[in-house]
Every structure is written in C-alpha cells, then in structure tokens.
Amino acid sequence: INLKIYPPFMAASNENYQRGNAVEGQRKNSLSSDLTGPLKQIVAAVQGSGLASPPSGLEFEDSWLQLETTDENFHSYEFVRKLQGRVNAVVGPLVDAKMDETDGQDIQVVAHITQEVLSSIEFSQLCQSVVSDVKQAVEEIMASEASQVTSPEDQVIHSSPGSSSTQHYSLDDSCASELSSVNQTGIMFMSSEQLQAILDGLKPNQPMEVRWQSMQHLSHFPPGDLVTCENWLPLREALKDGLGDGDRRIAGLSLKLFYRMFRAHSSLTTREVYTCLCEHLHQLFGGGGGDNGYMFTLAMGMDPADDRCLEMLSKFRLLNHLQIQIPSYWVRYNERVVEEIVEHTIHLLSLSYQSPSLLGPISFITLLDPKASWFRKWMHGQYSRTKVLQQMKLNQTLLQGVVSQLMNFTVKQSPKRNITIGGGDDDLGYYNEFYLKYLHFAHSLGLLETLLMYRGGRDLFPVSVPQREGEDVHVSKVTVVDLLSHLLQIVYDLNHIHRVTSAVTEATQRTFDPILLIGNMLKKYASGNAQCRSLLCNDTMVQLLLAPLMPTVGQSQSPLVSDDTLITIADVMAVLASTESGREFFLKGSTTTTTTTTTARSPAVQNIA
Numbered sequence: 001i002n003l004k005i006y007p008p009f010m011a012a013s014n015e016n017y018q019r020g021n022a023v024e025g026q027r028k029n030s031l032s033s034d035l036t037g038p039l040k041q042i043v044a045a046v047q048g049s050g051l052a053s054p055p056s057g058l059e060f061e062d063s064w065l066q067l068e069t070t071d072e073n074f075h076s077y078e079f080v081r082k083l084q085g086r087v088n089a090v091v092g093p094l095v096d097a098k099m100d101e102t103d104g105q106d107i108q109v110v111a112h113i114t115q116e117v118l119s120s121i122e123f124s125q126l127c128q129s130v131v132s133d134v135k136q137a138v139e140e141i142m143a144s145e146a147s148q149v150t151s152p153e154d155q156v157i158h159s160s161p162g163s164s165s166t167q168h169y170s171l172d173d174s175c176a177s178e179l180s181s182v183n184q185t186g187i188m189f190m191s192s193e194q195l196q197a198i199l200d201g202l203k204p205n206q207p208m209e210v211r212w213q214s215m216q217h218l219s220h221f222p223p224g225d226l227v228t229c230e231n232w233l234p235l236r237e238a239l240k241d242g243l244g245d246g247d248r249r250i251a252g253l254s255l256k257l258f259y260r261m262f263r264a265h266s267s268l269t270t271r272e273v274y275t276c277l278c279e280h281l282h283q284l285f286g287g288g289g290g291d292n293g294y295m296f297t298l299a300m301g302m303d304p305a306d307d308r309c310l311e312m313l314s315k316f317r318l319l320n321h322l323q324i325q326i327p328s329y330w331v332r333y334n335e336r337v338v339e340e341i342v343e344h345t346i347h348l349l350s351l352s353y354q355s356p357s358l359l360g361p362i363s364f365i366t367l368l369d370p371k372a373s374w375f376r377k378w379m380h381g382q383y384s385r386t387k388v389l390q391q392m393k394l395n396q397t398l399l400q401g402v403v404s405q406l407m408n409f410t411v412k413q414s415p416k417r418n419i420t421i422g423g424g425d426d427d428l429g430y431y432n433e434f435y436l437k438y439l440h441f442a443h444s445l446g447l448l449e450t451l452l453m454y455r456g457g458r459d460l461f462p463v464s465v466p467q468r469e470g471e472d473v474h475v476s477k478v479t480v481v482d483l484l485s486h487l488l489q490i491v492y493d494l495n496h497i498h499r500v501t502s503a504v505t506e507a508t509q510r511t512f513d514p515i516l517l518i519g520n521m522l523k524k525y526a527s528g529n530a531q532c533r534s535l536l537c538n539d540t541m542v543q544l545l546l547a548p549l550m551p552t553v554g555q556s557q558s559p560l561v562s563d564d565t566l567i568t569i570a571d572v573m574a575v576l577a578s579t580e581s582g583r584e585f586f587l588k589g590s591t592t593t594t595t596t597t598t599t600a601r602s603p604a605v606q607n608i609a
Helices: 014-049 057-065 078-101 109-118 121-146 178-185 192-201 208-219 232-243 248-262 267-285 307-328 335-353 361-368 373-378 382-394 397-407 433-451 480-497 506-511 514-526 529-536 539-546 563-578 580-588 603-608
Strands: 156-158 166-168 419-421 463-469 472-478 500-502
Touching: 014 078, 014 121, 078 109, 078 121, 192 208, 192 232, 208 248, 232 248, 232 267, 248 267, 248 307, 267 307, 267 335, 307 361, 307 373, 335 361, 335 382, 335 397, 361 433, 373 382, 373 433, 397 433, 397 463, 397 480, 433 514, 480 514, 480 529, 480 539, 480 563, 514 529, 514 563, 529 539, 529 580, 539 563, 563 580
Parallel strands: 419 500
Antiparallel strands: 156 166, 463 472
16 A cells, blocks of 8 residues: 655644644554554455565565555455545545635646645645554564564574584574564575575485475575576576476476566566576477486377376476466567577477477477467567567478478378367377377467468468378478468368367367368458468469369259358358458459469459359
C-alpha cells in the first residue's frame, strides 16, 4: 500500500502542530493496537497466495504495491477498511468544506479542491499518523514472532554441507554482520566463502546426501541474485550437472531452481537459464546415448511411467513454458540475448533430424505443444521474427526436417485403423510409434503454417530435402507449391483410408483431424492478399482444389469424396474469392509467356466460371 506523505504547503503555527501531535499521541497506542490484528490478517493472506516469497526484493515491493490490482479480496481486508475509514473521516469534511467555498462555476474545481486537500495540515497529519501507527503495529508483530522462536544466539549455520564443524552467528540488532538483514527480510545472504562451500558440495564426486544438502542450501539463496554473483560460472556448471543427477530429488530441485530464477524476468537471467537448459538437453541427445545420453527408438514408443521419460518430459515442459513466456517481454532485451535464445533452440531441435529413428527433442516438444504455438509467438513480432528467420537461413537442418516430415507423410504409412488422440495401443498414457509420428506431422504443419505467412519465410524456399523412391534416396528441391500440393493430396487420400478419432471428446477429434488442420491452414493463406497471391493464386493449386469435383461437372453423379472434404474445398474457395487477389485471379486468370504477361482464363478458372 503506497502511502505518500505530502508536506504541508501552507504555513501553520507551532500551536496547531503541538495540538495535533498531542491528540495523535493520546490515540497512538490504541490505533496501533487496532491495526496489529488486521495487519497480521493481510500478511497471512498474501503469504498463502505466494506473493510473500518473490524472487527478489524489488519484486517483493512491487507485489505489495500492486496488491489492489492482483488480489480480488483487497477491499475486504480489515486492514484496508480501517485505513479507508480513517482517510474518509479526515478527507470527507475537508472536501465538503472546500465545496461550500466554491461557486461551482470553475471548470477546474475538482483539481483545485484536490490540490487544496493534499496541501492541508490535516491531510499531512493523517499521513504521518498512519505511517507511525503501521510502523508500531509492525514492531509489535515482529516482537511477538521473535518471542516464539529460539534465541538468536542458538541459531547455527553450517559452514559447509556434510561438515561436522559449525559457525555461530549472532543475529541480534547490535550485530554488525551482513547477516543482520535476516531480521528485516527473512532471506539468507551468503558470503562468497559459503557459496564456494556449496559449490564444492555439488561436485559429482561428492556423496549423494552431501549433494542433496548443498542443493537445499542453495535453494535458500535469492534466485534472482545467483546470476549476478561472482561464482556464477562454476555455479552454472553445477546446476547443469544437477539437472542430470542420478538422484531424482536433486534433479527435481535443480529444475525448480531454474524456474525460480526465470521468474526474475531480467534479460541476463532469462538468457542464462534458457541457454543452460538447452545445453543440458543438447548434451543428453547429442551424447550418443549411454550413461550421459538419452537413446530410445520411435519403435519403442514413449511410456511416461518410465522414470527417465518422465524426467525428460519435466525438463521439456519447462523449456516449452519458457518458449511461450519469453516473447511477452523479450522486446526489452538486447538483440544478442534474443539471438542466443533462438540459436540454442534451433540447434537443439535440429538434433532430432540427425537420427530420425530415435526419440529426439522434437518428439517431446510435439507431445507438449502439438500445434507449435511457441513458434507462432516467436514469429509474431518483427523484432524476434527477424532473428528466427536469420537463424533458420544459417542452419537449415530444422527447416529441411520439417519439410521432409511433411513430404514423407503418406497414407501408406498409416495403420489400417483409427488414430487415437489421447491414448495409446494398450495402456492409458502410452504413446505408440504412429501416435508420435502423427503429432510430429501436426507440429511440422504448425511450423510451416506460421513460416509461410511471412515473406521472409517464403523466401527460404525451395528447400533441398532427401526423398525416398523405393530403396533409393535422392535429394530434390521442394518449392512451396510442391509442398502445398502434396498436403492437399493427403486430404484426398485420407478421405477413403481412415479418419482421426478421439478417445477423449469429439472436440479433440475435430481439433486433430488432418483434413481440418490442412483446411484451416489453406483458409488462413487465402484470407490475406499477400499470402493468397504468393501461395494459392496459381493454376496448379486451383486445379488441385477442384480435382475431386471435375469428374462430376455436367453430370448427375455425386463426387466421390466425403462431406468434410467438400466443405473444406468450399471454405477455401469462398475465402479465396473474398480477397482482392483471389477475385482478380478468378475473374481474369493469368498466363505468363517468355515475352509478355497477358490476362486470360486458365483451364481451372474457366471451370469455375
């Protein structure tokens, strides 16, 4: 609660001040006692909501200053009601008196009265008395809390984890040590020697209990200040080793500490947390398996009941959370910070396509974010989109893998049964091979959909990708038209083979229907003039859109496609015709010769006409 003390601007006699101070002195004890209980109530409520333990002192202060906007029960607290009553008792009569003095003709009467009230002696005395009473109430609460805990002289702080020697610190007010701040904030401030002792305890060659105690002691350090300490570089390596510790308690606490550090929201902390997590995951998947790597094949599927798989999902859950949250404020970051975050991400995801038969980083990301919502957020702003496109141009492994995944997805690879969304073959929560491949397809489709929305993304094509023809593999350049034509052909092929069904709800079925996914992507392209002109306004795409209908033109037979396919085609064509570029193409058509460009109706447009 931000109470600003306004000094009196009007002259006042010493007699008035003395009389006011005497009155306030008589009421001081009773008023502070009245505030002690309500103050305890609001502190307990804030502690229960988690606002009492922010990552740093600045956030602690900010959380209290913003309490009225963040806590819906703010005005129901007894402490707030008492303060409001005292303010109304003083300010109300002042406002009424000032209103009686005005004639109501001044258009700035509100501003004038406000300035008069804030400059009055009564308001200044009110602010001073409230601050004084609150301070006294706080002192009473602190004295009450201190009487319920052990004497400060009995507090023991271990000099190093696992060590039998201890050091005793006096925590009374007369102590000149740096630990005297404990009584003010409740946060332990460690010296460089103590932090070095913790680092020694975190070394991999230490016993498990020593590492666990050291990690627990480190978790008491303000996480927002860890990155700025002089021991950050060795601490960074210790935390990265902690993520891969064989003891699940240590690995879990290290992961929580990374999340708490990220909540500081500073550019330096965000960069260090994200890049450190990416480097750890890169070490696991780029280590070739074994003790320091993670190697499971797609054929084995993914079982969250497996401890290693569950631990890996937790790490990628944090990574995906950071991917979604960081774009909300990285416009304030230095360009180099954004470049490092994007570079580490693309480098990590590219590992998935070096060994396609193994579970890679993309397999876990697709399971957590099947529609690639993180990539949409990264491409939303020009500031970050430029960095993403630059990195994708420098490292084309990810783009080549996405295009290859889409081009190699055919109905022949699909089983002769329904695709289950929300379950696996036998056990609930087990993800079979085809389920993982289909989610990979959906994730790649989401990446492509966002990428082609922007000219910089379309400029990355054609892309050289390996394609299989029987036993032979050859490299071919895939253009945007080739890719969209292949996706549209998938819609027609899936029309007769199988449909995606859901083990959960009908809504899930519609969400993951490949016909719906591809149709929505084409409708999004058709709704924008630039995307429509570049991607859909050509004979190849229009002829392919009309291919299922052409055999029935002028005949009475019904098209040999499902209603969903017909609706998808109709929606795309309707949206295409609603844009300026689409209408111009449908009405005039276009053919290009070697010498000149003439307007003429193409066969596809002629059929529409």
